[in-house]
Amino acid sequence: MELPLGIQVPIPTFEQFIFIQVALVTAVAGLAVVTSRNLFHSALALTLTFFGVAGVYVFLEAEFLAVSQVLVYVGAIAMLIAFAIMLTRSMMYGRTSPLNNQWGKSSLFALLFFMGLLAFARATPWPAASEEVIADEAMIGALGREFVTTYVIAFEVLGLLLLLALVGAVMLARDR
Amino acid sequence: MQITQWSDALSGWLIGLGLPEWAAIFLVYAVGAFVLINYGMLSVLLLIWITRKVISRIQDRIGPNRVGKFGLLQTVADAAKLLSKEDITPREADKIAYNLSPILSVSGVLMLLAVIPFAPGLIGVDLNIAALFVVALGSIGIMAALMAGWGSNNKYALLAGFRVVAQLLSYEIPLVLSILTVVLLTGSMRFGSIIESQSLHLGGFNLGVGWLGIVMPGALLIFFISSLAEAELTPFDLLEAESELIAGFHIEYSGMKFAMFFLAQFLNAWILAAVMVTLFLGGWQGPGVGLPVVGPLLGFGYFMIKVFGVYVLQQWIRGTFPRLRIDQMMYFAWKVLVPLTIGLIVVQAIVQKLPTPVAVHYVLIFIANVGVLAIVASILQKYFREEQMRTKRSFEPTSLIGTMQVNEEGTMY
Amino acid sequence: MLSQYFFILIMSGLAVVLPLTAVIMGYFIGPRRPDEVKNDIYESGVETIGETWVQFRAQYYLIGLVFVVFDVEALFLFPIAVAYQQLEMFAVLATIFFVLLLVIGLLYDWRKGALEWQ
Numbered sequence: 079m080e081l082p083l084g085i086q087v088p089i090p091t092f093e094q095f096i097f098i099q100v101a102l103v104t105a106v107a108g109l110a111v112v113t114s115r116n117l118f119h120s121a122l123a124l125t126l127t128f129f130g131v132a133g134v135y136v137f138l139e140a141e142f143l144a145v146s147q148v149l150v151y152v153g154a155i156a157m158l159i160a161f162a163i164m165l166t167r168s169m170m171y172g173r174t175s176p177l178n179n180q181w182g183k184s185s186l187f188a189l190l191f192f193m194g195l196l197a198f199a200r201a202t203p204w205p206a207a208s209e210e211v212i213a214d215e216a217m218i219g220a221l222g223r224e225f226v227t228t229y230v231i232a233f234e235v236l237g238l239l240l241l242l243a244l245v246g247a248v249m250l251a252r253d254r
Numbered sequence: 255m256q257i258t259q260w261s262d263a264l265s266g267w268l269i270g271l272g273l274p275e276w277a278a279i280f281l282v283y284a285v286g287a288f289v290l291i292n293y294g295m296l297s298v299l300l301l302i303w304i305t306r307k308v309i310s311r312i313q314d315r316i317g318p319n320r321v322g323k324f325g326l327l328q329t330v331a332d333a334a335k336l337l338s339k340e341d342i343t344p345r346e347a348d349k350i351a352y353n354l355s356p357i358l359s360v361s362g363v364l365m366l367l368a369v370i371p372f373a374p375g376l377i378g379v380d381l382n383i384a385a386l387f388v389v390a391l392g393s394i395g396i397m398a399a400l401m402a403g404w405g406s407n408n409k410y411a412l413l414a415g416f417r418v419v420a421q422l423l424s425y426e427i428p429l430v431l432s433i434l435t436v437v438l439l440t441g442s443m444r445f446g447s448i449i450e451s452q453s454l455h456l457g458g459f460n461l462g463v464g465w466l467g468i469v470m471p472g473a474l475l476i477f478f479i480s481s482l483a484e485a486e487l488t489p490f491d492l493l494e495a496e497s498e499l500i501a502g503f504h505i506e507y508s509g510m511k512f513a514m515f516f517l518a519q520f521l522n523a524w525i526l527a528a529v530m531v532t533l534f535l536g537g538w539q540g541p542g543v544g545l546p547v548v549g550p551l552l553g554f555g556y557f558m559i560k561v562f563g564v565y566v567l568q569q570w571i572r573g574t575f576p577r578l579r580i581d582q583m584m585y586f587a588w589k590v591l592v593p594l595t596i597g598l599i600v601v602q603a604i605v606q607k608l609p610t611p612v613a614v615h616y617v618l619i620f621i622a623n624v625g626v627l628a629i630v631a632s633i634l635q636k637y638f639r640e641e642q643m644r645t646k647r648s649f650e651p652t653s654l655i656g657t658m659q660v661n662e663e664g665t666m667y
Numbered sequence: 668m669l670s671q672y673f674f675i676l677i678m679s680g681l682a683v684v685l686p687l688t689a690v691i692m693g694y695f696i697g698p699r700r701p702d703e704v705k706n707d708i709y710e711s712g713v714e715t716i717g718e719t720w721v722q723f724r725a726q727y728y729l730i731g732l733v734f735v736v737f738d739v740e741a742l743f744l745f746p747i748a749v750a751y752q753q754l755e756m757f758a759v760l761a762t763i764f765f766v767l768l769l770v771i772g773l774l775y776d777w778r779k780g781a782l783e784w785q
Contacts, residue, residue, distance in 0.1 A: 122350070221746045225746065237768040340699060358683075361682035409715070420727055424734070511693070581784040
């Protein structure tokens with residue numbers, strides 16, 4: 079397929095076509111998060127971004143990660159953000175402008191960071207999927223097995239972190 | 255055989271007709287999804303009729319009986335009426351959130367139909383993570399409630415929206431944990447294999463009565479209570495309270511948008527019943543589902559009978575139970591159901607690793623579940639007794655003046 | 668596996684489109700005569716005072732935080748539950764320890780009255 083400026087683009091397969099759609103939705107929703115003047119609309123766009131990221135995980139055949147993304151981010155984090163918006167009343171009125179006097183510098187940094195990521199991603203020799211990934215229940219079982227054998231320290235530290243979150247929640251949110 | 259399998263045959267046929275592969279797959283899947291979704295939306299007509307009939311009987315009324323035979327077409331008439339109603343958007347409403355919310359609340363529920371196993375081989379997709387998929391998509395409904403509350407520019411809607419979110423979040427934890435007990439026992443999150451594990455073979459003949467609910471009545475009860483809360487059915491419908499309050503977060507909606515919330519609510523109750531049947535009551539399992547030709551038909555029949563049975567039970571509770579207050583509701587979720595389910599999981603985790611025959615495991619798990627059942631039952635009994643006393647007391651006159659009646663003998667009653 | 672999720676993608680598309688059609692149909696079939704009173708905010712007949720978006724109590728945020736913790740906990744337990752039948756004693760103890768940590772957190776919140784709705 080040839081684009082107007084003489085750029086050669088390979089015709090995407092059907093899978094790639096769907097992936098491009100999902101990625102576009104994710105990116106556009108992400109853009110809406112930072113440009114929306116209404117804080118609540120930002121939160122809604124963020125939810126859509128979370129869904130898009132879950133879609134990307136599905137393309138990586140990581141279905142457990144995808145469902146976790148929806149369960150935790152859409153189901154819990156988005157709610158927390160909405161609650162937080164409600165708690166900070168002053169931010170809800172007067173439709174805050176998404177731009178402040180540092181937008182130039184920050185967008186430059188964002189661009190540089192993106193370039194760095196891109197260079198890194200291109201330089202890394204990604205292991206090509208040599209054999210077809212067998213995505214069945216055994217994979218999820220294997221993941222659970224890894225949690226409590228190879229990564230058992232990290233797993234227990236996570237439990238400790240969750241415990242601290244429970245303790246911290248009480249400290250933070252007590253009415254005073 | 256799954257839909258994905260016979261759909262492969264169908265799409266193979268379409269490719270043979272000269273269609274590109276992606277178009278054939280797309281066409282076949284789209285038809286399948288269209289049928290499923292329309293089934294869901296049309297079945298709500300029946301669900302609403304059942305609800306109205308059951309509640310009428312409880313309240314000693316006849317219920318709808320004019321439109322169509324037994325009033326079956328009453329809901330169709332209601333839908334047509336709602337279609338002809340004005341679509342009102344309140345002043346200064348947040349248009350995006352206000353208009354998106356009813357659609358999202360329905361689509362979150364409709365998507366769940368994709369993983370419901372209706373009969374052996376009749377399932378949209380048999381996902382490896384179906385059990386989590388059901389819970390995860392529930393969050394779309396929560397988001398929709400929040401958007402409706404926020405978008406309506408109404409204090410009551412906003413308050414109700416927030417309370418609904420608090421309720422749904424609180425009861426999601428016991429729901430997820432009671433699903434976890436099933437996954438722990440069966441070692442699978444796939445609905446297909448969870449149902450397979452509930453078969454009971456007797457000399458090569460599948461009796462289909464090895465239901466997990468028999469081994470785990472406690473987890474079943476906790477799932478049922480939490481599903482009532484998730485569907486916002488009566489003991490937990492204090493945020494809508496159609497008979498006393500102003501309908502909660504969808505107060506400002508009219509016409510078709512209101513109908514969408516209604517549809518989502520009834521369908522959600524049905525789907526939660528279907529998930530409960532799948533996890534605990536054997537799904538399509540029943541005597542004779544292993545037979546070659548009649549098996550799938552029998553399975554479909556068993557599944558529908560069980561799901562509608564649970565649905566009627568939900569409506570029965572809706573017609574008879576008093577409402578809870580929000581503090582009681584939160585208390586029940588966090589201080590009764592969550593500790594009990596965690597206890598069940600710990601007991602089950604230990605029991606399943608005991609070096610005894612599997613039958614002993616089942617007996618021990620059953621004993622633990624009966625304990626949970628007894629605790630929940632005693633708490634509920636205590637609550638309802640107190641509630642009864644309170645109601646009686648509030649009807650007794652606090653002052654005797656003007657309420658006394660004296661009969662001829664001079665005694666008062 | 669991707670084909671399964673392709674079905675879900677189509678399903679989600681249709682699940683949005685069909686209710687949307689119903690709502691749009693309702694919008695065009697129904698009458699449209701908006702007036703000042705009809706578009707007013709419904710508050711049982713009383714005119715609204717002040718702004719709608721009032722500040723909320725921290726209680727909701729607290730419930731949300733506790734929910735996130737238990738949600739993540741349950742999520743991590745699911746893959747372990749799938750593999751549970753093949754786990755060794757050490758892994759089983761690790762799992763139970765993980766759950767008990769959360770139980771301590773729940774008891775702490777209980778003692779501090781965070782689970783009460785005032």
